[in-house]
Amino acid sequence: MNFFQMRTLLVLILAAASLTGCSLVNKVRARNELDDGANAYKERKFPEAEIHFQRAMDLDPGQRLTELFLARTLHQQYLAQRENNDNKIKGEKAIELYKQILTVKPDDKASGDAVTNLVFNLKGAEARDEWLRQRASDANVPAEFRADAYTALASSQYTCANEITEADDVKKTVEQSENNAVYVFKKPANNDDYVKAKDCAAKGTELINQALALNQNSDSTWSYKASLLAQQARIAEMDNNKPEKERLMSESGQAKDKFLELSAEKAKKKAEEEERKKAEAEAKK
Structure with a gap:
């Protein structure tokens, strides 16, 4: 190696050392x-x-x-x-x-x-739902969190349907007691509202099924599954389709039972975790 090459190498080494030093300082x-x-x-x-x-x-x-x-x-x-x-x-x-x-x-x-x-x-809601759709469809996101995104999207569809089927001209009380009430559901006066409620309930159910395909262990997802099936049962009643209403209400009941089971398990785990933390805190005293 000649003098010029040695000098060039030395300059490069000093420059690298200087950069490394700056990096460490920063x-x-x-x-x-x-x-x-x-x-x-x-x-x-x-x-x-x-x-x-x-x-x-x-x-x-x-x-x-x-x-x-x-x-x-x-x-x-x-x-x-x-x-x-x-x-x-x-x-x-x-x-x-x-x-x-x-x-x-x-x-x-x-x-x-x-x-x-x-x-x-x-x-706003439209931009939020677009973000949730991106999150739900991203294969890099863990299945549990994709399911949460589908559930959030389904919840919006449930709200859409429920706002219509809960209206005074749609939901009628036919029997009232101290602890219970029986309702009937009539088609809205505005047919566009009926079509909207039916569409929202169907879309919501499709979304919640996508969530369940990814995660069967979310109490929130099963809760919305039960609620959306109940919305579809209301639509079936408006259509005077009694067998379909009964089928949907039966499935809604099964979904509700699953929700209650998972909810109880979650509450039990939470209580056990709180007891564990309490015991650890006591042991440190």
């Missing part, structure tokens, strides 16, 4: 900013926390934990004053950050739920 500075931001966040000083987290991101880009902290800080500022235009911009930025996190960690349920909440509040 990482340390970023960590300090992250700690300061976390302390400010705990004290609910969100504007101050935002500054620290943004500095941390600038110093050490691509750190998911920093992105998550910044997203949550922006989210909190939006929730505190939703009509403020500056905070709406913060909400939009939070959505972008949450989505970046989800591209790397699609099983982050909290970030997925945060996007759903923010999109609904900033852009």
